[in-house]
Amino acid sequence: MTTIADTAAEAVAGIADGATVLIGGFGMAGMPVALIDALIDQGATDLTVVSNNAGNGDTGLAALLAAGRVRKVICSFPRQSDSYVFDDLYRSGRIDLEVVPQGNLAERMRAAGAGIGAFFCPTGVGTPLADGKETRTIDGRDYVLELPIRGDVALIGAHAGDRMGNLVYRKTARNFGPVMATAAATTIAQVTHVVEAGDLDPEAVVTPGIYVDRIVQVGQERA
Amino acid sequence: MTTIADTAAEAVAGIADGATVLIGGFGMAGMPVALIDALIDQGATDLTVVSNNAGNGDTGLAALLAAGRVRKVICSFPRQSDSYVFDDLYRSGRIDLEVVPQGNLAERMRAAGAGIGAFFCPTGVGTPLADGKETRTIDGRDYVLELPIRGDVALIGAHAGDRMGNLVYRKTARNFGPVMATAAATTIAQVTHVVEAGDLDPEAVVTPGIYVDRIVQVGQERA
Amino acid sequence: MTIEINVDRTVEHLGRGPLSRDEMAATVARDIPDGSFVNLGIGQPTQVSNHLSPSSGVVLHTENGMLGMGPVAEGDQIDPDLTNAGKIPVTELVGACYFHHADSFAMMRGGHLDVCVLGAFQVSEHGDLANWHTGAPDAIPAVGGAMDLAIGAKDVFVMMSLFAKDGSAKLVPTCTYPLTGLACVSRVYTEHATFLVGPDGVTVVETFGLTYDELATRLDVPLRRLEP
């Protein structure tokens, strides 16, 4: 059952030290900045963060890293022109990194959400990222065995959410949100609009409300 | 690139003897009856059909079975109150049957479409449907290894399709259509409405046009 | 089992007969927490929906691709594109949504449903389920979503008569019919009693029209009383 939180602080209450937190967004598109800011205030530490990137500039995920709350990042692309917060932590040995091909990152979370125990994936065969992993030839093609990535919590951004917890997104800000929502024990969404049940077209709902535990409206980001 | 066929006959042209044909629908909802009728006229035989059921009454898939064109059915639930065509073929040894749990049927086609070589699935562990299959305990839970199901052709029903091949469905008639569209070398959709590119909301497209090879409009089934 | 039971010791409802089918459905409905996401199997379990009030906030899932399923459609409501898993026309409630079959079974297999209610031929004392095949040599095998449902929900409730037509108990030490799932059932609702099943064996929650001791004499499985 989905609850509508009044504030981002209320939405992130209870996230525990040591939690694995899935954080949506591709760069800044879809990044739940208000929830991350609230998580910084909330104080949970020793976190493992799963996200496509490892922070841009000084805001959002980068601010969480700068606050020293993250033990490990699992991502596809930490290195960016403005990833200086992560770069510094990494080079000084203050953060662990697991690099995962972007599609494997998505598919491993999808497996967690879908109850799949592991899957044979063709991506990365013969590369350093497959080192030490089980491989198998199936029907003449080589595959690497990949395991699910589960979250204790997912923090995602969406465009609108109804009181049932159903979510719709906007353009490429959709990215990892729908997958992460399925892969975490508790999913928390910041949305631009909270709407009434029935206001979203049942054919166009992207994330069914069953995956969403808490929603908070974070202001009209655009007209 | 999607082509708009003028007739169902044109849409199913070229389906070869011995083909594996994925046929959408759950009961009659979403079943592409016009395409199946055209396939009967087209004459391809020795087919393997993958579908949730094995035909209802005398129309659609049941008519294809009655015409003697199907060598094997892969489905979850052949036995229904009105599956007498299949029942008779099966009991008289004139058709092969592979029964697959409904979710495995969907996930195995999803794997084919998504380039996954195999996956460990918890469904069916310890049951006769897992006999002879590889099993593995992962993180304390038992799983069975399941392989992809690929189609040479998918025949599906949808509500509307645009000239890019994008499809939307209607209510629970969506069922297997979007998954089958990804899993076949050639996907053929019968739709109630062919619309112009831009007429479908880009946020609400269910099957991207990349998965759809041919579309045919089969008349206004409802006002 | 993730759902708490609502009594702290075994209750014997005497001075009455066994539950009717409708009363069994009401008993299951009573035990489904408000706001749960629930899948009701084909047949008898669908009757549970008659006892779920709209104010409960219970959301029904149908594995052919919908959350927010409403009651059976009647008259003009009937739409061939909107059916339940039994292919019976149903309706859509406010706040519903649709998804395709792979997404629907991912939802189920991934453990996101709170409760699934199923019928059964047999349930073992440790929660093994047999409900898809009698094993008869002339039967055409057909599994549908039974195996997916059995292993998917956080709690799997079985609704069944406690005894088969030949008088044999359906709650058994070991299933003799082909299995649907291993150690998947958490509760069994019958006309004579409600049971918890699982790693610790069988615990009797309530009896209807007979005592715990009378029940024990009619079953081949060791029973335990519920105790505070």
Next chain:
Amino acid sequence: MTIEINVDRTVEHLGRGPLSRDEMAATVARDIPDGSFVNLGIGQPTQVSNHLSPSSGVVLHTENGMLGMGPVAEGDQIDPDLTNAGKIPVTELVGACYFHHADSFAMMRGGHLDVCVLGAFQVSEHGDLANWHTGAPDAIPAVGGAMDLAIGAKDVFVMMSLFAKDGSAKLVPTCTYPLTGLACVSRVYTEHATFLVGPDGVTVVETFGLTYDELATRLDVPLRRLEP
């Protein structure tokens, strides 16, 4: 390789210098069949889009969840919710659609894209690709979608300069940089020549500003002429 080449024997374009970057992009665009679904990698490959006419029916995929991507957004078109894989604001063409990351990479991994165009540090004579990591000990590893793209499309085209800044060839017998994918590249477009690579080794399709024999003396891999 699934896309046919447009000449039947090796062509030497003499009396001119090597291709400019823009000419390389035009050459790649020329070889993409009308109606293809194409992913253009970050950096130089994005320039290929400048040479794809709207009438070609080529549909661009961006792995962050879109088919039907349009040109880079300018001025009022800029929308932070609509970017390409390089996080640059882009536009939406008529007939576009959006999907989430797992669906987007399923589309790629499942072999549904016709062509992917990537940059590279090195390509081996049999089509191994190295384009994600220099292997330098102080480099922060970052793979993004490179490995997924490498194994996903039906045809993987590489656009790169034929020689590194230190003069060493980037078309090599065996990659010395960490691999992105094995035997995945089908064509290599460079300023000096266009090559087919794969199980049969390296075939020269065209040269620009030098002869086949001159090219052969500058590379350590065995070359073959294209012959009818």
